[in-house]
Amino acid sequence: xxxxxxxxxxxxxxxxxxxxxxxxxxxxxxxxxxxxxxxxxxxxxxxxxxxxxxxxxxxxxxxxxxxxxxxxxxxxxxxxxxxxxxxxxxxxxxxxxxxxxxxxxxxxxxxxxxxxxxxxxxxxxxxxxxxxxxxxxxxxxxxxxxxxxxxxxxxxxxxxxxxxxxxxxxxxxxxxxxxxxxxxxxxxxxxxxxxxxxxxxxxxxxxxxxxxxxxxxxxxxxxxxxxxxxxxxxxxxxxxxxxxxxxxxxxxxx
Amino acid sequence: xxxxxxxxxxxxxxxxxxxxxxxxxxxxxxxxxxxxxxxxxxxxxxxxxxxxxxxxxxxxxxxxxxxxxxxxxxxxxxxxxxxxxxxxxxxxxxxxxxxxxxxxxxxxxxxxxxxxxxxxxxxxxxxxxxxxxxxxxxxxxxxxxxxxxxxxxxxxxxxxxxxxxxxxxxxxxxxxxxxxxxxxxxxxxxxxxxxxxxxxxxxxxxxxxxxxxxxxxxxxxxxxxxxxxxxxxxxxxxxxxxxxxxxxxxxxxxxxxxxxxxxxxxxxxxxxxxxxxxx
Numbered sequence: 454x455x456x457x458x459x460x461x462x463x464x465x466x467x468x469x470x471x472x473x474x475x476x477x478x479x480x481x482x483x484x485x486x487x488x489x490x491x492x493x494x495x496x497x498x499x500x501x502x503x504x505x506x507x508x509x510x511x512x513x514x515x516x517x518x519x520x521x522x523x524x525x526x527x528x529x530x531x532x533x534x535x536x537x538x539x540x541x542x543x544x545x546x547x548x549x550x551x552x553x554x555x556x557x558x559x560x561x562x563x564x565x566x567x568x569x570x571x572x573x574x575x576x577x578x579x580x581x582x583x584x585x586x587x588x589x590x591x592x593x594x595x596x597x598x599x600x601x602x603x604x605x606x607x608x609x610x611x612x613x614x615x616x617x618x619x620x621x622x623x624x625x626x627x628x629x630x631x632x633x634x635x636x637x638x639x640x641x642x643x644x645x646x647x648x649x650x651x652x653x654x655x656x657x658x659x660x661x662x663x664x665x666x667x668x669x670x671x672x673x674x675x676x677x678x679x680x681x682x683x684x685x686x687x688x689x690x691x692x693x694x695x696x697x698x699x700x701x702x703x704x705x706x707x
Numbered sequence: 708x709x710x711x712x713x714x715x716x717x718x719x720x721x722x723x724x725x726x727x728x729x730x731x732x733x734x735x736x737x738x739x740x741x742x743x744x745x746x747x748x749x750x751x752x753x754x755x756x757x758x759x760x761x762x763x764x765x766x767x768x769x770x771x772x773x774x775x776x777x778x779x780x781x782x783x784x785x786x787x788x789x790x791x792x793x794x795x796x797x798x799x800x801x802x803x804x805x806x807x808x809x810x811x812x813x814x815x816x817x818x819x820x821x822x823x824x825x826x827x828x829x830x831x832x833x834x835x836x837x838x839x840x841x842x843x844x845x846x847x848x849x850x851x852x853x854x855x856x857x858x859x860x861x862x863x864x865x866x867x868x869x870x871x872x873x874x875x876x877x878x879x880x881x882x883x884x885x886x887x888x889x890x891x892x893x894x895x896x897x898x899x900x901x902x903x904x905x906x907x908x909x910x911x912x913x914x915x916x917x918x919x920x921x922x923x924x925x926x927x928x929x930x931x932x933x934x935x936x937x938x939x940x941x942x943x944x945x946x947x948x949x950x951x952x953x954x955x956x957x958x959x960x961x962x963x964x965x966x967x968x969x970x971x972x973x974x975x976x977x978x979x980x981x982x983x984x985x986x
Contacts, residue, residue, distance in 0.1 A: 511882050536886040538879055545978040546901045555897065556887040587978060607887050 461520075462487040462611055462643035463508060468517035469668075470503055476668040477503045481517070483662060483671065485611075490637065490644040492654030494701060495664030501647040502539070504669070505613045508645060509534040522610050535607035539616040541600040543588035549599045550575065550584040556607035571606055578602050578636070594625040601633070605640065614646045618653070630656055631685055651701045655694060656685070663704040673704040768948040773955065776948035783937060783949070788956050790933040794850060794922040795960055798857025802914055806862040807907060810869025815895065820870075831863050835921070839928035853925030853933075860921040861914035865907065872906025873899050905979040908972040915964040919957045 463485035470478040477500035485491045495501050506512040507519055510530030521530040535556070543552045550568055553575075557567035575581050578598050588596055597618060604612055617633070618626045630653060637644060637657075648654050654661045661675045675697050679688075688694055750770045757769045764772050777784065809827075813820040835856060842852035876899050884894045926935025934953045941949040972979065 506882070509886050511885065531886060532888075534886055536883065538883050540879070542877070542880055542883050544880075544898065544901070546976075555884075555889075558897070559884070559887055559889040559893045589978065603887070609886075613886075 460487050461485070462489075462522060463645060464518075464520040465508070466518045466520075468504075468507065468514045468519055470500065470507060470512070471515045478507075478514075479668040479670050481669070481671060485643055485645055487610075487643055488641045489660065490646060490658040492646045492648060492658030492661045493664060494648060494651050494654045494661060494705065495669055496666050496705065497649055499664050499667050500669035501649075501664060502615055504664075505536060505615050505645065505647055508611070509536045509613050511536070533609055534611045534613055535604045535609040536613045537600055537604040537615060537617055539619055541588070541593075541596040541620075543596055543599060543603075545588055548585045548587055549580060549591060549595075552588065553599055553602040553606055555603060571602070574602055574606070577639075579632070592625075593621050594629055597621065597629060598632070601636070605636075605642075609642075611643045611645065614644060616648055617646070619648070626653075627685065633657060651698055651705070652689065655697055655701070656688065661697075661701060663701055673700065675701060765945040765947050768951055772948050773951045777952040777955070780949050780952060784934075784952060784956060787932060787934045787937045787953070788960075791919070791922050791926070791935065791957070792960055794853040794857060794925065794933065795918045795964065797850070798854045798921060799861055799914065799918045799964065801854060802858040802861035802865060802918075803911060805858060806865025806910065806914070807869055809862070810866050810873060810903075810907070811895075811900075813866070813870055814873040814899070815891075827863070827866060830859070835860060835924055839924050842925075843929035848929050848931065852928070853922055853930070856925040856928075857918050857921035860917045860924075864913040864917075865910040868910030868913075869903060869907045872903030875906070876902045904976045905972070908968065908976060908979075911968045912965055912972075915968050916961055918964060919961040923957065 461484055463483070465481050465483040468478060468481040468483075469476070481504065483491070493501055493504065503512065507514050508521060508530065510521070510527040510532075513527050518525060519530065522533045524530050524533060543549075544555070547555070550571055551564070554564075554567035554571040557570060558564055562570070572584060575584055578601075580595060580598060580602070583591060583595065588599070591599065597620075601614075601617065604614075618629050621629065634657060644658075646654065646657055651661075655675075655677055659677060659679075661677065663672045663675070664670065665672045677697060678693065683691075754769045754771060757767060768776070809823075813823060838859075839852070839856055842855050846852040846855065880898055880902075881894055884898055889897070922933065923935035923938070926933040927939055930936050934957055938950045938953045941947075941953075
């Protein structure tokens with residue numbers, strides 16, 4: 454066990470969570486190797502968001518052990534995790550640049566310095582020339598990108614993405630999925646991604662964990678193989694991808 | 708990234724450039740013409756009815772008689788206007804400082820909130836009409852009791868709206884800030900306070916309409932200057948036109964304060980939705 458500690462970023466053992474009478478999660482076991490991407494799929498209301506909040510340290514688990522980069526206390530887990538919420542939750546009074554830079558400011562970096570450090574990433578994220586635009590004037594896809602950049606600028610070991618593209622139309626969603634894979638390959642981090650979209654989970658992650666309906670528990674674990682590469686359509690229509698998707702959907706249906 | 712520019716183009720040019728100017732002119736027209744017409748119509752109707760019914764001036768003056776009085780009585784009205792204006796502005800400023808300060812304090816320290824809130828509501832159940840003479844006994848005939856009354860009336864909507872604004876911040880926003888290393892102070896400064904600003908300005912706009920009433924209450928309870936005093940002194944002499952001229956000036960003070968607050972809101976809260984019908 455001690456030997457594997459160095460390569461495991463997030464570890465959940467027998468984690469359960471109840472809100473009063475309602476049991477949201479039961480007996481969750483999950484291991485996320487460092488710098489890998491794990492997708493969690495499950496039906497709506499299955500406790501996926503709760504699971505992310507527990508890992509992040511925003512909630513305490515009712516039972517079981519949660520370990521993030523060695524930390525088990527909620528307060529310490531918070532230090533290691535950055536959560537990208539389902540809604541973009543950009544602050545309407547801040548420009549795109551100042552929204553993305555907020556984590557740096559929270560850590561005591563001056564606003565000018567925080568801006569200077571964030572600005573170079575705007576170009577890479579396809580946001581160039583929108584630095585001084587307020588969120589209300591950005592498209593949904595751009596807001597989501599600013600939100601991701603904000604999460605990234607927190608410079609945490611573990612990124613927790615909660616339905617990052619749930620609110621977007623399917624075309625923008627497909628574009629951003631591709632974009633996210635590139636962005637994450639460029640800056641490798643440990644990523645835990647929650648979605649109700651099986652295809653999205655399979656495309657974005659190295660491993661997909663299927664959760665049951667409430668109370669959520671792990672039904673099956675699927676490892677994906679992206680080594681073949683190719684366009685999104687080639688990947689999605691490949692026999693291997695199709696069979697993985699079938700298995701995931703079957704697990705969800707049971 | 709071409710998709711970026713396209714996305715932006717879709718959302719950034721909702722109005723074609725050419726007719727923007729004329730559209731703005733017509734928007735200003737639509738905003739100001741209806742209230743102007745209604746006000747002028749009401750004044751005209753007032754004038755017409757009183758002239759036809761031949762009502763004597765000391766019972767109810769016509770608008771033209773009020774205007775004539777405003778001119779002839781200006782040497783009396785002007786110093787009174789300045790006195791009342793000063794009371795309104797100072798009292799309002801005190802109430803904003805106290806109101807916002809108290810709202811922040813009560814928000815940040817829940818113990819203080821639970822301890823002070825009943826007292827706060829209690830302060831509003833005391834009728835100002837009863838309190839005003841007591842304040843005059845306490846502070847004398849000077850400006851002080853007027854400021855206290857104006858502040859007492861005005862600070863309540865600011866505190867209540869301020870606390871509501873600070874508490875109604877999306878809890879997910881706060882969770883998000885916590886995962887981004889925000890301290891309690893950083894969350895307050897970067898999320899809660901800016902988010903509460905529109906609500907605080909709503910409270911200030913309500914307070915702005917009360918401020919002139921507060922100043923008059925104060926002057927009625929004991930003073931020898933100000934528009935309230937002018938009205939009080941004019942009543943036994945049946946100088947009804949002078950009373951109405953004072954009322955017009957009070958209304959102008961209240962409207963000007965309301966407009967100024969709305970203007971400040973547009974400057975300091977440019978992201979807020981436009982919901983104020985006045986400006």
